[in-house]
Structure formats: C-alpha cells, structure tokens
Amino acid sequence: MNDIYDFDCIVAGGGIAGSLAAASAGRMGLSVLLAEEQGALGGSMTSSGTGPMMTFHAGSTQVIRGITDELVRRLVKKGLSPGHTVDSTGYTYTVTPFDAEGFKRELELMCLEAGVTILYHASIESVSLCAGRAESVSLLSCGKKLSARAPYFIDATGDGDLIFQAGVPYAEGRDSDGKDQPMTMNFRLSNVDIDSIRALMDKDASLFPFLRSKIGIQKEASRLSCSGFEDIMKDGIKRGEITFDRDIALFFETNTRGEVIVNMTRINGESPVDPFGISRAETEGRRQVWELYAFMKKHIPGFACAHLIASGPSIGIRSSRRMKGIYTITADDILSARRFDDAVVAFGYPIDIHSSDGAATDSRFLKDGEYYTIPYRTLINASVPNIMAAGRDISASFEAQASTRLSPCCGALGEAAGVAAAIAKRHGCLPIDVPTGELRSVLKEQGAFLG
Incomplete structure (x- = not known):
C-alpha cells in the first residue's frame, strides 16, 4: 500500500x-x-x-513587486544579484x-x-x-x-x-497547427571580454538592432545584455558553420562578471510534452551548443578566450x-x-x-x-x-x-x-x-x- x-x-x-x-x-x-x-x-x-x-x-514603473521582488532583494543582500538594471539589448526595460x-x-x-x-x-x-x-x-x-x-x-x-x-x-x-514555440538549450560561457563588446556598442550601435533607437543606454547597465551581430550570423549560415536557423547573437551577463548565458540554440518541430520528442530536442540542443561555442570563439567579438561552463542542463521550454x-x-x-x-x-x-x-x-x-x-x-x-x-x-x-x-x-x-x-x-x-x-x-x- x-x-x-x-x-x-x-x-x-x-x-x-x-x-x-x-x-x-x-x-x-x-x-x-x-x-x-x-x-x-x-x-x-x-x-x-x-x-x-x-x-x-514598465517604463519607470516597477510593476512586479510583492514576494517576487522580495526574492530579488534577498539575493542582492547576499551579493547574488546586482538587482534590476537597464536592458542593454534595448528590447525591454530592465533585466535582473x-x-x-x-x-x-x-x-x-x-x-x-x-x-x-x-x-x-x-x-x-x-x-x-x-x-x-x-x-x-x-x-x-x-x-x-x-x-x-x-x-x-x-x-x-x-x-x-x-x-x-x-x-x-x-x-x-x-x-x-498546434506547433509550440521552439525549445532552446541555453549555455554558459566564462572569460568573455565584456569591455570589448561595450566598446563596440559605443562605437557602432548599428550592430545591435534594438539599440539603434536607444543610443547609449548600455552605459547605464551594471551587467551587459547583448542582441546583435546579425551579419556575422548570416555569414556563418552561408558558410555552413551554423546549420540551424538563428538570425542574431543573444547573450546576457550573469551576476558573475565576464560570464554570460547564451540564448541562441533553436530546436523546432518537437513537442515538449512528447517523451521521445523532448529527448531528441535535448540531444539536438547539445549539438547546437557545441556548434555555436566553436563559432562564437572564432567569429563573435569578445569570445575568443571564452570557456564553456555548462549547457542546460535541461532544455528550455517556451x-x-x-x-x-x-x-x-x-x-x-x-x-x-x-x-x-x-x-x-x-x-x-x-x-x-x-x-x-x-x-x-x-x-x-x-x-x-x-x-x-x-x-x-x-x-x-x-x-x-x-x-x-x-x-x-x-x-x-x-x-x-x-x-x-x-x-x-x-x-x-x-x-x-x-x-x-x-x-x-x-x-x-x-x-x-x-x-x-x-x-x-x-x-x-x-x-x-x-x-
């Protein structure tokens, strides 16, 4: 029993x-x-x-408060988060x-x-x-x-x-057609040269599409968020160095300086609630991680000396x-x-x-x-x-x-x-x-x- x-x-x-x-x-x-x-x-x-x-x-108004913001305050107090900071991708208002x-x-x-x-x-x-x-x-x-x-x-x-x-x-x-959004296998890289990427943002905002109308906001960000390098990505796909559909480099600095979360893999055509489908997605996600890791070290500014810390460990479901x-x-x-x-x-x-x-x-x-x-x-x-x-x-x-x-x-x-x-x-x-x-x-x- x-x-x-x-x-x-x-x-x-x-x-x-x-x-x-x-x-x-x-x-x-x-x-x-x-x-x-x-x-x-x-x-x-x-x-x-x-x-x-x-x-x-939402703009200057903090709309998520209560126990969720209490969690952030507790993390900040322990040095485990810098708190809310400007989203330097330019996509939304803040990131945490x-x-x-x-x-x-x-x-x-x-x-x-x-x-x-x-x-x-x-x-x-x-x-x-x-x-x-x-x-x-x-x-x-x-x-x-x-x-x-x-x-x-x-x-x-x-x-x-x-x-x-x-x-x-x-x-x-x-x-x-009942299709879900694609799944993503995130991965973390250390030893990223954040200062060189910041310098590129200062020099040529056209490389970063959501920054074009928000010039200079990256200077306010205590941790860097980046969405850009479209031409580099397109060239990589043309050469066959990237074998899946992804149009932009997207990464976010964590609480640890020089460490980023890369959100770029894309696994389409599998259901996240099908046992074999999600198993195939996990495998394909890791394959894409290693492909992107090699590509970013070779072609994306700031990543030449980056080191792969971890993938996932589980597939991300949208x-x-x-x-x-x-x-x-x-x-x-x-x-x-x-x-x-x-x-x-x-x-x-x-x-x-x-x-x-x-x-x-x-x-x-x-x-x-x-x-x-x-x-x-x-x-x-x-x-x-x-x-x-x-x-x-x-x-x-x-x-x-x-x-x-x-x-x-x-x-x-x-x-x-x-x-x-x-x-x-x-x-x-x-x-x-x-x-x-x-x-x-x-x-x-x-x-x-x-x-």
Missing part, C-alpha cells in the same frame, strides 16, 4: 511560480507540499540555465541577473521558512477525482509511490502536467499546454494594455514569439511605459474547480502566453495562486468562489502592484 500524506494545498512544480505559490500559501498558515521533479527549486531559471529575469518594469546556485538556495529558504514540505525527484503519476474535484495525487519518487491529499491544488509545472492528468481541458501550440480557464487572456488584451477588475498581476513585457518554423521572432510591443493586467479568472477553471494554474500554463492564447511566460510574471502569478488558496481555505470555498476584492486587497497588503 502507498504511503498517504495530507496537506491543505499541493503545489506541483518548483519553478519560480510554484516555489512562490508554496511560500505565499505557507506564510498564510496552510500546510503545503511542493513536489518538484528535479533536485532543486528554480525550474527553468536553474534547471534550464535561463536568465536573466525580464522585466520587473542572478547567481543560479544562489537562486536555488534562496527559493528553498523562503519555502522552508514558510513551513513548506519540499519533495524532490517527484513526478506526478496520476490524479484521483471525487465528485468532480481533485482528491489526491499519486507521486513517484526514488522508485517509490506516494499519495498526497489536499482540498486545493496548484499546477505550476509549466507544462500543465497536473491539469492534464486531472482531465482539465487545455490548449497547446498555435491555433493553425510553450506547451495551457489550461482552458474561466477567461483566456489574448494578444488584444495585452497590446491594448487592458485593466481587469479582478487583476492579480500587472506586467509590461512585449509579445515575444519565436517562430515555430524558422529564425524569425515576432515581437509586438505595448506603448512605451504601458502595462497590462492578468485577471484571476485565468488561474481557475470550471472543470476541476479546486485546481489552479500558476505560471506558464495559465489560461492564455498562444500569442498572449508569449508574454505571460516570462519569469517575473510567473513569480507574481504564483503569489496570487498561493494567496487565493489560503483565502479559499479560510472561507471553506472553492478557488472559483474566492472573493476577488479580498484577494486583491491581500496581495496589495503584501506589496503587489495591480495597476
């Missing part, structure tokens, strides 16, 4: 959304189980080498570099301080339903099956694993399953900077769709300084109403999810879900019946900006 454990709330997925959902619920008195497949928290930020966080701001190892530990500390029970190396096997509600989950960890029960569940897996197992309706990919909730946020909602009465998050990042077919990126920007809000209704559903989504798998169109998937937004969504679970427990109601006025009031008390 399986071991059975009881909690007030079970959170599936320990990325930034799940970790901050668990910590938020725990701080409000709930007993919380946080189940994570890897051996550390942080999700894509630590297990996929993604970084920096983009963006906490961090130390990945510090990120893992700080999320862990925040959860432990809130009394959260963390279960690592845990995969969701199945979800048991009773009278249309989720009753328990079956987990597999270290070859052992465990069952955990709770009145409230939060799916923060990114891929919607919990909602999929529970039979909650979901969408995947773009409407035309889009997969998205819950069909009470409301689905759309591209029109974002681009019109819509304000919702039940808003639980405000965000200012553009729609950023990496082509499912080639090298192009479809970028659609809000007006300068504008932000949109995300309604609570995107976190809840009517099919299995005691399951909420938080993070990349909320109810959003394919286009809208290309903005809401960014880590600061996911952290804020996690806080909203965790607080909603606590309020639901307080009232003895389902998440769908949580008073949104009370939810918004508590979030504001905790420092969130809701527009």
Whole structure:
C-alpha cells in the first residue's frame, strides 16, 4: 500500500511560480507540499540555465513587486544579484541577473521558512477525482509511490502536467497547427571580454538592432545584455558553420562578471510534452551548443578566450499546454494594455514569439511605459474547480502566453495562486468562489502592484 500524506494545498512544480505559490500559501498558515521533479527549486531559471529575469518594469514603473521582488532583494543582500538594471539589448526595460546556485538556495529558504514540505525527484503519476474535484495525487519518487491529499491544488509545472492528468481541458501550440514555440538549450560561457563588446556598442550601435533607437543606454547597465551581430550570423549560415536557423547573437551577463548565458540554440518541430520528442530536442540542443561555442570563439567579438561552463542542463521550454480557464487572456488584451477588475498581476513585457518554423521572432510591443493586467479568472477553471494554474500554463492564447511566460510574471502569478488558496481555505470555498476584492486587497497588503 502507498504511503498517504495530507496537506491543505499541493503545489506541483518548483519553478519560480510554484516555489512562490508554496511560500505565499505557507506564510498564510496552510500546510503545503511542493513536489518538484528535479533536485532543486528554480525550474527553468536553474534547471534550464535561463536568465536573466525580464522585466520587473514598465517604463519607470516597477510593476512586479510583492514576494517576487522580495526574492530579488534577498539575493542582492547576499551579493547574488546586482538587482534590476537597464536592458542593454534595448528590447525591454530592465533585466535582473542572478547567481543560479544562489537562486536555488534562496527559493528553498523562503519555502522552508514558510513551513513548506519540499519533495524532490517527484513526478506526478496520476490524479484521483471525487465528485468532480481533485482528491489526491499519486507521486513517484526514488522508485517509490506516494499519495498526497489536499482540498486545493496548484499546477505550476509549466507544462500543465497536473491539469492534464486531472482531465482539465487545455490548449497547446498555435491555433493553425498546434506547433509550440521552439525549445532552446541555453549555455554558459566564462572569460568573455565584456569591455570589448561595450566598446563596440559605443562605437557602432548599428550592430545591435534594438539599440539603434536607444543610443547609449548600455552605459547605464551594471551587467551587459547583448542582441546583435546579425551579419556575422548570416555569414556563418552561408558558410555552413551554423546549420540551424538563428538570425542574431543573444547573450546576457550573469551576476558573475565576464560570464554570460547564451540564448541562441533553436530546436523546432518537437513537442515538449512528447517523451521521445523532448529527448531528441535535448540531444539536438547539445549539438547546437557545441556548434555555436566553436563559432562564437572564432567569429563573435569578445569570445575568443571564452570557456564553456555548462549547457542546460535541461532544455528550455517556451510553450506547451495551457489550461482552458474561466477567461483566456489574448494578444488584444495585452497590446491594448487592458485593466481587469479582478487583476492579480500587472506586467509590461512585449509579445515575444519565436517562430515555430524558422529564425524569425515576432515581437509586438505595448506603448512605451504601458502595462497590462492578468485577471484571476485565468488561474481557475470550471472543470476541476479546486485546481489552479500558476505560471506558464495559465489560461492564455498562444500569442498572449508569449508574454505571460516570462519569469517575473510567473513569480507574481504564483503569489496570487498561493494567496487565493489560503483565502479559499479560510472561507471553506472553492478557488472559483474566492472573493476577488479580498484577494486583491491581500496581495496589495503584501506589496503587489495591480495597476
């Protein structure tokens, strides 16, 4: 017989959304189980080498605050992040570099301080339903099956694993053919000559497309972000040194000076929720990493003496399953900077769709300084109403999810879900019946900006 454990709330997925959902619920008195497949928290930020966080701001307004910004302040205090700094790619307002190892530990500390029970190396096997509600989950960890029960569940897996197992309706990919955005195997390089790249930015901004209208902003950046060298990339493709579609060199300096995260590999045509598809993507991603590493050392200014520290270690996923909730946020909602009465998050990042077919990126920007809000209704559903989504798998169109998937937004969504679970427990109601006025009031008390 399986071991059975009881909690007030079970959170599936320990990325930034799940970790901050668990910590938020725990701080409000709930007993919380946080189940994570890897051996550390942080999700894509630590297990996929993604970084920096983009963006906490809309113009000069900081729109991501609350527990997500608390995480940053804690990292800054320990020297594990320089904090928010100007995005010197020119693409968005700010970036927030961090130390990945510090990120893992700080999320862990925040959860432990809130009394959260963390279960690592845990995969969701199945979800048991009773009278249309989720009753328990079956987990597999270290070859052992465990069952955990709770009145409230939060799916923060990114891929919607919990909602999929529970039979909650979901969408995947773009409407035309179901294809997701390409996956990316990020990698880190040390010993990069950042000063020489800064000097190039000062000398010839035309090499960096998003800087052309923002000349000089790189001087304000405490860590360098770079998007450029299009002609060098095109020549590399023509010569066959680069064998996949990528139109630009994109890299970001981490908390450690001279160390960068390279976000350039592109794996199309594989589903991130197909076991063999994602396995092929992992293999192809590493092949592209080594190809790019050799190319960058040879051709990209500043990289001649660079050293490969790590790839991944897991493939980075931009889009997969998205819950069909009470409301689905759309591209029109974002681009019109819509304000919702039940808003639980405000965000200012553009729609950023990496082509499912080639090298192009479809970028659609809000007006300068504008932000949109995300309604609570995107976190809840009517099919299995005691399951909420938080993070990349909320109810959003394919286009809208290309903005809401960014880590600061996911952290804020996690806080909203965790607080909603606590309020639901307080009232003895389902998440769908949580008073949104009370939810918004508590979030504001905790420092969130809701527009």
